[in-house]
Amino acid sequence: MAADTTDFDEFYNATHRRVLHQMYAMTGNLADAQECTQEAYARAWQRWKTVSQASSPEAWIRTVAWRIAASRWRKAKNGVTALVKHGVPDHTPAPDPDHVALVTALKQIPESQRQAIVLHHLVGMSVDDIAAETGSPSGTIKARLSRGRAALAELLTDTGDTAGLQAGGEAS
């Protein structure tokens, strides 16, 4: 048991900031990201013997945290819309304007596109790996990436934020 605790704690300390970062990008809300990430680690501890044997426990945490976030959005159906409408919440720490623009844009694209964007462009996963992790066909992931990038480019351009950057092309 002590060994399990040590393993879990080491895993937590080695990975939690990365997962929190990814969830922040996916949810666009630091408080939500904190809660979903911590809850995912709690669930992992409940079944640590099996999670620790996974090919990537970190992927397990990220996937569960994302599902928790998505589930909460669906239960509070207008929550995301409200966040979009009201912008970055007050508890976000003194944000860089560039970050505000990016987070605001991310929150305006569909959650499936946002997830694909973050997994590909932040986590560094290939289309096939995203397809495997999310249980979606590769073609769907490519479409989500393409649409997500196009939408982000437009949204960021609208805010005068991308200096004319354009999106498009195929995901690899």
Next chain:
Amino acid sequence: MTDRFDDDLERRLAGLSADLDGVSLDGPSAARRRGTRRSRHQVTGGVLAGVAAVAAGVLVLSPSELTTTPEPAPPASLSTMAPGPTTTALELSAALLTPEDVAGDSGTWATGDQPGPEVACDPAGNLDTMSSLQEHAETALTAGTTTIRQDLVRLGPGSEATGLRDDLLSCLPERGAAEGPATTDTLSFVGVGDEGWIVRYYADPADQQADAVTIAIVRSRDVVSVTVRVEPAADTAGGELDTATPEAAAARMCDVLFGDACVSDDAHTEELTVTDSTDGSSGPAAPPAAPTEEAPTGDPTTPAEELLQLADDPFLTEEDVAEIGSATGFVRQPEMDVDLAVAPCLQDPMDYGAITVPAHGYNHELDASLFEWVGLMPDAASAIRMVTAHTTLTDCGDPGEDREQTVGEPVAVDVEGADDAVVWTVESTPTADNPGSSSSFAGIGVARVGNIVVAVAFGSMDDPSGGDWPGVATGLLASAMERAVG
């Protein structure tokens, strides 16, 4: 151009980490406490259930007597947990049934050394021949003369378990058949996984010591659980069907592999009606002359599903939309921007795996509009999921400040040429603080035939149907279906 955008996006996403400076989670000990506290609540519930069962004279084992979960291998080296590309999840074997999962059942359960008895029409015999098979794990539990065997298989994305079901049903004699095993139960699960069925048959109805076999197939996402319970017919006196085992199997499968729950509180069974069998008849397909101990052959993952294609022009014509209730004179407007936001509560077919979703807009001289989406789905199951998702309406959008939104109940309608269809309305009215605004009406409908989904969304200030949107939408969707299929 694209590389520059990607580089910039990646740089900015990475830069978000600066917002985390000074922000911390509660720490690993807090996570462990939260997890442990929840586990204790679950154990407490189990103990209370055990007390009640003992009072009723049922043998219940304490969890400590029932440990079969294999001891874990040493955890992967944490130093290798780089944030790079990752693949999936847990080994299937971790999600197999354990004696604890069936501990509420009578008897002393233990993991068996043998794979379990062979039975007629066993779906497990087909699993390793499935073309989409990616991973396979199995276990067997025994208690006295009863054996429960479970196979877990991971299939490719978008896979279905209907092939396994159809092979099972076609292998067994029909219910009431004079000869061969007697099939007594053919049911569908509701609220268990994404799809599931349970079948029971008696190998020799005249022999109380012959096998009674209960086979359940449950799929959640890309994983399928097949449980086979074999016991002497005499032990099934009373006739109660064992749905608890497949439900426990599904619960464990989803909990371990996906970290969520896929067995609802009101899970139950319904009489199975198979409408998509090859002969189109209802109920199990015609049986072979007599079942054999050999598993059926062939690849059950390739049922004869004919995929439909989109028409070259899959959209409603101007003639089709000449009259939408009292609104007339819609014309095609190829340049109109079509955004799902104009269709409250309508979900994106892309989220259900659509291959493509072309869309078209139409407008009307009196400031009414109509939008149409035509989704080519990879299979009928995806299309069914997309349509049935609208039987409970969610994500219906924000009506805006000083407005109230009324979302009508979704109504299933019978649309000519469609297998399933659901329609609903959403009305937005200004609050008393907003007297200068007008009300608005949106009527939406989604229908499916095979693997093709169509959706229409009408929007204007007034309801053109006079309160009968289902009636108006039925005709509109029928036309849309006719145009969509190539």
